[in-house]
Amino acid sequence: MLGTFTIGGVHPPGNKLSSEEKIQALPLPERVVIPLGQHRGAPATAIVAKGDVVKAGQLIAQADGFVSANVHSSVSGTVASVDGYIDASGFSCPAVTINVEGDIWLDGIDRSKKNECNIIQTKENILKLITDAGIVGMGGATFPTHVKLSPPAGSKVEVLIINGVECEPYLTSDHRVMLERAEDVLVGVQILMKVLGVNRAIIGVESNKKDAIERLQELTGRMLGIEVISMSVKYPQGSEKQLIKAAINRSVPSRALPIAVGVVVQNVSTALAVYEAVMKHKPLIERVVTVTGKSLKKPGNYLCRIGTPTSALIDAAGGLPEDTVKIIGGGPMMGRAMLDVNAPITKGSSGILLINTKEGTRKPSTTCIRCAKCVSACPMGLEPYLLMVYSEKGMFEGTERERIMDCMECGSCSFTCPANRPLLDYIRLGKARTGAIIKDRK
Amino acid sequence: MNTLTISPSPHIHSGDSIKKNMYGVLIALIPAFICSVIFFGVNAITLTLTSVISCVIFEYLIQKYLLKRQPTTVDGSALITGVLLAFNVPSNLPLWMIVVGALVAIGVAKMSFGGLGCNIFNPALVGRVFMLITFPVQMTTWPLPEAFAFTADVTTGATPLALLQEAFQTGRPVYEILSVDGIKAGLDYRDMLLGDKGGSIGEISALALLAGFGYMLLRKIITWHIPVSIFATVYVFAGILHLCEPTLYIDPVFHLLSGGLVLGAIFMATDYVTSPMCPKGMFLFGIGVGLLTVVIRLFGAYPEGMSFAILIMNAFVPLLNRYFKPQRFKK
Numbered sequence: 001m002l003g004t005f006t007i008g009g010v011h012p013p014g015n016k017l018s019s020e021e022k023i024q025a026l027p028l029p030e031r032v033v034i035p036l037g038q039h040r041g042a043p044a045t046a047i048v049a050k051g052d053v054v055k056a057g058q059l060i061a062q063a064d065g066f067v068s069a070n071v072h073s074s075v076s077g078t079v080a081s082v083d084g085y086i087d088a089s090g091f092s093c094p095a096v097t098i099n100v101e102g103d104i105w106l107d108g109i110d111r112s113k114k115n116e117c118n119i120i121q122t123k124e125n126i127l128k129l130i131t132d133a134g135i136v137g138m139g140g141a142t143f144p145t146h147v148k149l150s151p152p153a154g155s156k157v158e159v160l161i162i163n164g165v166e167c168e169p170y171l172t173s174d175h176r177v178m179l180e181r182a183e184d185v186l187v188g189v190q191i192l193m194k195v196l197g198v199n200r201a202i203i204g205v206e207s208n209k210k211d212a213i214e215r216l217q218e219l220t221g222r223m224l225g226i227e228v229i230s231m232s233v234k235y236p237q238g239s240e241k242q243l244i245k246a247a248i249n250r251s252v253p254s255r256a257l258p259i260a261v262g263v264v265v266q267n268v269s270t271a272l273a274v275y276e277a278v279m280k281h282k283p284l285i286e287r288v289v290t291v292t293g294k295s296l297k298k299p300g301n302y303l304c305r306i307g308t309p310t311s312a313l314i315d316a317a318g319g320l321p322e323d324t325v326k327i328i329g330g331g332p333m334m335g336r337a338m339l340d341v342n343a344p345i346t347k348g349s350s351g352i353l354l355i356n357t358k359e360g361t362r363k364p365s366t367t368c369i370r371c372a373k374c375v376s377a378c379p380m381g382l383e384p385y386l387l388m389v390y391s392e393k394g395m396f397e398g399t400e401r402e403r404i405m406d407c408m409e410c411g412s413c414s415f416t417c418p419a420n421r422p423l424l425d426y427i428r429l430g431k432a433r434t435g436a437i438i439k440d441r442k
Numbered sequence: 443m444n445t446l447t448i449s450p451s452p453h454i455h456s457g458d459s460i461k462k463n464m465y466g467v468l469i470a471l472i473p474a475f476i477c478s479v480i481f482f483g484v485n486a487i488t489l490t491l492t493s494v495i496s497c498v499i500f501e502y503l504i505q506k507y508l509l510k511r512q513p514t515t516v517d518g519s520a521l522i523t524g525v526l527l528a529f530n531v532p533s534n535l536p537l538w539m540i541v542v543g544a545l546v547a548i549g550v551a552k553m554s555f556g557g558l559g560c561n562i563f564n565p566a567l568v569g570r571v572f573m574l575i576t577f578p579v580q581m582t583t584w585p586l587p588e589a590f591a592f593t594a595d596v597t598t599g600a601t602p603l604a605l606l607q608e609a610f611q612t613g614r615p616v617y618e619i620l621s622v623d624g625i626k627a628g629l630d631y632r633d634m635l636l637g638d639k640g641g642s643i644g645e646i647s648a649l650a651l652l653a654g655f656g657y658m659l660l661r662k663i664i665t666w667h668i669p670v671s672i673f674a675t676v677y678v679f680a681g682i683l684h685l686c687e688p689t690l691y692i693d694p695v696f697h698l699l700s701g702g703l704v705l706g707a708i709f710m711a712t713d714y715v716t717s718p719m720c721p722k723g724m725f726l727f728g729i730g731v732g733l734l735t736v737v738i739r740l741f742g743a744y745p746e747g748m749s750f751a752i753l754i755m756n757a758f759v760p761l762l763n764r765y766f767k768p769q770r771f772k773k
Contacts, residue, residue: 007769012454090448169454241771254771325447332454339448355453362449366514367559369460371714376665381770383719403770411452418458425450 002232008379032307041067057106070134074285074305088343133277139267142348158262165238168331188271293354295321384413391430464518470654477647482533494524496544526566529644667724675732706748723762
């Protein structure tokens with residue numbers, strides 16, 4: 001019997017259309033738009049000006065404070081502008097636009113495919129390399145990795161958990177990374193273990209990625225302290241709290257971080273980026289992105305430079321299908337609908353999903369029949385039906401009492417509701433208001 | 443160029459719908475319906491049809507002309523109320539009586555509270571209890587089942603539970619009464635399991651009802667919590683009484699297999715709208731139904747207590763929902 005988390009969860013159809021597609025390098029685009037706020041925390045500050053000539057891998061924006069991340073140029077060329085641009089959701093944000101000229105990389109970056117596994121750097125040095133490389137959580141949360149790797153004084157890390165769950169339907173980028181870059185990922189895991197000073201790491205992978213599990217198990221057989229575990233498929237297992245419960249049966253308290261139970265969680269693609277930063281001196285300037293959708297001609301996994309327009313990826317995968325109604329950045333459960341096909345790929349973009357008319361049309365919502373399916377689906381043990389009513393009626397003392405702030409917006413409730421009620425839409429509204437009220441009180 | 447839709451996540455849906463769940467319940471009721479036709483003949487069909495048609499028509503008329511809303515009769519909930527109402531009456535009940543019952547069930551218990559999702563009490567049970575109080579004689583004269591006897595003339599007799607009531611009131615040992623009158627009423631446990639016993643249309647075959655339960659669990663229409671806690675409570679409570687005074691209280695298996703217990707536990711107590719939302723609340727709801735059923739059966743004025751027990755516990759649902767929450771992450 002494979003392990004999984006205990007409270008709630010749903011089983012959306014996997015639709016991993018591109019799981020057999022090898023990672024292909026996407027040709028360089030003509031121009032890239034590199035946002036300076038690709039991470040949680042303060043946007044980085046640009047250190048280049050219009051007209052500057054940059055190389056791939058060159059620092060173009062400096063982290064602004066501790067919870068922030070450096071941004072590097074992903075291409076070589078001339079800086080066209082350092083103004084803002086409108087992001088995928090329609091908000092304006094600062095970005096550097098670079099016209100691509102050739103493909104010249106910064107000296108010192110090792111672009112060979114050779115697996116380097118001799119970790120000679122000191123702990124401090126590794127952390128500095130990771131900080132300099134601008135690495136952020138690549139599963140989608142984009143929290144700066146060096147912050148996660150610097151646990152607050154007094155806390156003790158016992159286990160490193162590597163997130164290879166990829167529980168979002170459709171997405172296969174982590175799957176392909178685990179399969180094709182297994183050796184590199186494992187060196188990344190060892191580097192992370194060294195930084196954290198732990199001798200135990202668990203790589204959690206859902207059982208629908210059998211080949212990746214076998215590959216990793218084959219390689220870790222001889223490694224001390226790294227264990228690969230297969231988990232039964234259930235959404236949202238890739239969420240930190242659920243993954244920790246499934247992997248080592250510990251419960252992270254409400255609104256606390258994994259460090260509270262002695263755990264640090266890192267995504268597999270992040271582990272790969274850490275490997276490249278430490279062993280190859282390569283900053284985070286490219287990533288694997290899944291381009292997928294039921295109507296798409298050639299769903300696939302592409303290695304592309306940060307700042308590449310989404311449209312370039314869609315073109316590579318066979319062009320925008322006629323019946324596309326939504327373009328999602330990320331997976332279908334938690335991804336964001338994009339406003340603009342030219343929005344750039346960022347450090348947190350794990351996938352581009354094209355949703356067709358059939359899948360993307362919401363059915364009209366009807367009255368709640370109190371079937372309690374949302375309650376059984378909620379992985380945080382909340383009552384979505386009740387939170388929706390409170391949010392709708394503006395009863396924010398109720399939303400706070402019923403722990404609306406525990407909601408991680410995984411969408412299991414809306415996905416499940418037989419009456420098609422927009423549960424999460426209202427809960428988000430209530431969460432925003434309740435959060436503001438709590439903040440005001442402090 | 444495509445026009446893009448911008449909406450918050452999630453961007454996919456399970457495809458589950460109210461209709462699918464309601465028709466799923468109807469499918470789960472089919473085995474019990476077949477059994478009732480085998481044992482009670484044409485009467486079972488005509489009564490069930492009358493009840494279903496009345497419920498649907500009343501719902502349609504009330505929504506359209508009284509509430510002036512878009513009728514939602516297609517969702518299948520009125521069909522279920524109709525079937526369950528018919529399943530809870532003797533097969534020789536005059537047809538006009540069940541029409542009255544349907545009016546009370548749909549009009550009073552469901553629509554006057556605001557329709558599907560808003561009612562506090564199970565509509566079919568409100569209809570049944572209304573008929574029980576208004577037409578006590580007709581509602582408690584059960585024809586004895588006779589397999590494949592499609593005739594209008596039927597012999598009537600007491601149900602197993604009515605015999606039990608008699609034992610309790612007269613003070614005669616239960617087994618004496620059951621062995622004299624019980625043969626007629628069909629008191630072999632095998633017969634009780636299969637359905638060869640006196641009773642209402644849909645409640646006679648525990649096995650057919652359990653098949654429906656299995657189907658609903660497989661399709662994830664309901665969860666196991668409420669039915670299982672009812673069965674366990676009745677078994678334990680009746681079992682303790684039986685151990686204390688075996689001549690006065692019959693063994694718990696009899697309680698489980700007789701009357702509307704299985705029908706009520708599986709199909710009525712699990713009604714979405716009128717049962718609790720969280721597992722802990724569901725357990726307590728089930729325990730309450732189980733205890734009240736045994737208490738009413740043994741010490742009350744009516745031989746059967748399932749309907750009353752469920753309706754009483756329905757009234758506690760808002761409280762149960764308020765005080766019993768799902769398992770959460772510790773603060």
